[in-house]
Amino acid sequence: xxxxxxxxxxxxxxxxxxxxxxxxxxxxxxxxxxxxxxxxxxxxxxxxxxxxxxxxxxxxxxxxxxxxxxxxxxxxxxxxxxxxxxxxxxxxxxxxxxxxxxxxxxxxxxxxxxxxxxxxxxxxxxxxxxxxxxxxxxxxxxxxxxxxxxxxxxxxxxxxxxxxxxxxxxxxxxxxxxxxxxxxxxxxxxxxxxxxxxxxxxxxxxxxxxxxxxxxxxxxxxxxxxxxxxxxxxxxxxxxx
Amino acid sequence: xxxxxxxxxxxxxxxxxxxxxxxxxxxxxxxxxxxxxxxxxxxxxxxxxxxxxxxxxxxxxxxxxxxxxxxxxxxxxxxxxxxxxxxxxxxxxxxxxxxxxxxxxxxxxxxxxxxxxxxxxxxxxxxxxxxxxxxxxxxxxxxxxxxxxxxxxxxxxxxxxxxxxxxxxxxxxxxxxx
Numbered sequence: 001x002x003x004x005x006x007x008x009x010x011x012x013x014x015x016x017x018x019x020x021x022x023x024x025x026x027x028x029x030x031x032x033x034x035x036x037x038x039x040x041x042x043x044x045x046x047x048x049x050x051x052x053x054x055x056x057x058x059x060x061x062x063x064x065x066x067x068x069x070x071x072x073x074x075x076x077x078x079x080x081x082x083x084x085x086x087x088x089x090x091x092x093x094x095x096x097x098x099x100x101x102x103x104x105x106x107x108x109x110x111x112x113x114x115x116x117x118x119x120x121x122x123x124x125x126x127x128x129x130x131x132x133x134x135x136x137x138x139x140x141x142x143x144x145x146x147x148x149x150x151x152x153x154x155x156x157x158x159x160x161x162x163x164x165x166x167x168x169x170x171x172x173x174x175x176x177x178x179x180x181x182x183x184x185x186x187x188x189x190x191x192x193x194x195x196x197x198x199x200x201x202x203x204x205x206x207x208x209x210x211x212x213x214x215x216x217x218x219x220x221x222x223x224x225x226x227x228x229x230x231x232x233x234x235x236x237x238x239x240x241x
Numbered sequence: 242x243x244x245x246x247x248x249x250x251x252x253x254x255x256x257x258x259x260x261x262x263x264x265x266x267x268x269x270x271x272x273x274x275x276x277x278x279x280x281x282x283x284x285x286x287x288x289x290x291x292x293x294x295x296x297x298x299x300x301x302x303x304x305x306x307x308x309x310x311x312x313x314x315x316x317x318x319x320x321x322x323x324x325x326x327x328x329x330x331x332x333x334x335x336x337x338x339x340x341x342x343x344x345x346x347x348x349x350x351x352x353x354x355x356x357x358x359x360x361x362x363x364x365x366x367x368x369x370x371x372x373x374x375x376x377x378x379x380x381x382x383x384x385x386x387x388x389x390x391x392x393x394x395x396x397x398x399x400x401x402x403x404x405x406x407x408x409x410x411x412x413x414x415x416x417x418x419x
Contacts, residue, residue, distance in 0.1 A: 005380065009412045012362045013381050021274045025288055029295045030263060036299045037259035 149228070199229045206238045215240055247311030255302045266295070269315060276316070276382040279366070280323055280375060290326055294319045309392060316383050317393040320375065327371065358416075365415035373408035376401055 202225045209218035222238060243264055245253075253261035273294065278287040297318050305314075366374060372394070379385045379393060391401040 006409055006413050006416075008416045009409060010381060012359070012412075012416050013366075015359055016279075016363060016366075018271065019275055019278055020271045021288065021291060025292060026266075026270065029292060029299075030266065032296060033254070033262040033266070033299050034259045036302070037254065037257050037262070 199225065199232050202228075203235065203238055210238070210240070248307035251302065251305050251311055252307065255305055262299075265311070269312070272382045273315065273319060276378045277319060277323070279378055280371070281326065286326065286330070290319075290322050293322050297322070310389065312383055313385060313389045313393050316379055316385065317395075320394050323375075362412065362415050365412050369408050369411060370404075373404045373411075376404040377408040377412065380405060 202221060206218045206221050206225065209215070209221065218238075219240060222234075225232070226234070245261075245264075247265060247268065250261040250265045254265065274287070274291050277291045277294070278284060281287045281290060294315070298315065301318075366377070369377065375394060376390050379390045383393075385393060387402045387405060388398055390405065391398045394401065
């Protein structure tokens with residue numbers, strides 16, 4: 001590479017003068033250098049980017065927003081009783097049978113809403129103008145029946161009847177059921193959900209009692225059955241011969 | 242330590258040796274100051290910018306790595322500060338005020354001619370585009386090569402070489418005319 005320099009130009013440039021910084025400027029710079037050397041690696045200028053006030057403010061705003069949205073969503077959850085889908089009695093009975101060994105304590109009434117029930121209910125709440133799905137159209141008759149059944153289940157006699165019937169059964173099945181009970185914990189019993197027995201199951205029990213000659217118990221159970229399911233057809237072998 | 246290369250002095254200062262910085266500063270203070278002063282019209286602004294350059298050197302000592310010559314690094318800092326200055330204030334030319342005349346007194350006629358020739362040269366330097374003037378000053382004051390000028394100014398070698406050639410041609414014309 002050619003030397004990009006001209007001697008005459010360089011000489012003329014030197015003739016322009018040899019300015020130097022002032023003494024005060026030199027002292028200020030050297031003093032800053034000494035101060036920095038005393039505090040090794042400490043920046044002369046505070047890094048402002050990492051400690052700006054609006055970072056903390058932004059974080060606080062995000063937290064407040066999250067809490068507000070969560071609270072709002074909780075407020076929007078509808079009352080399960082008002083939108084619960086009434087399940088068929090057979091279906092509920094099967095569920096109750098399946099739940100009985102576990103004896104889960106649950107404060108809610110036995111026909112708890114299906115897990116998918118709140119979701120469409122929330123959709124309904126959000127879109128009131130939209131036509132409700134067929135599954136949510138309340139049938140006045142079924143509602144009335146459902147209400148009656150709930151009242152019956154809430155009555156303390158229903159539970160005691162069920163337990164009493166189980167106790168009266170002979171053999172290992174009743175013993176096993178009794179063993180499955182959580183023991184003498186009367187305080188816990190009111191917390192347990194009342195068991196709803198399917199009508200077919202009740203009829204079977206009545207037939208069984210009749211076979212065993214326990215007609216009085218069978219009559220009681222039949223009366224209870226009639227009270228619970230007044231519209232249900234009663235087979236002949238259930239009625240006392 | 243006085244004969245140590247710039248890079249070694251800077252590393253020593255990074256490790257807490259303030260005396261190394263004093264040596265480094267003494268080596269570069271006048272040249273750097275002239276580079277800044279002749280790039281900027283106002284002396285006050287030049288002093289402010291000159292101080293900023295050294296403060297930046299002090300501040301960056303912890304991260305200094307001798308990847309290039311210290312001089313190239315120093316003038317790259319100065320270049321960046323000047324770019325910021327030009328952005329704030331617009332492009333300013335060098336000042337013609339306070340040009341020193343050589344001490345020898347060749348007589349009133351020669352003295353007048355010398356002043357005129359020097360004024361013409363200073364005017365030609367002032368009239369250079371900022372990039373060309375910067376390339377010339379980096380060559381004359383800092384002694385940088387074309388490649389180092391390109392590094393310090395963030396351009397490529399061809400551009401740096403072209404700027405330097407244009408600057409030299411115009412200044413040479415001013416000298417010949419004198």
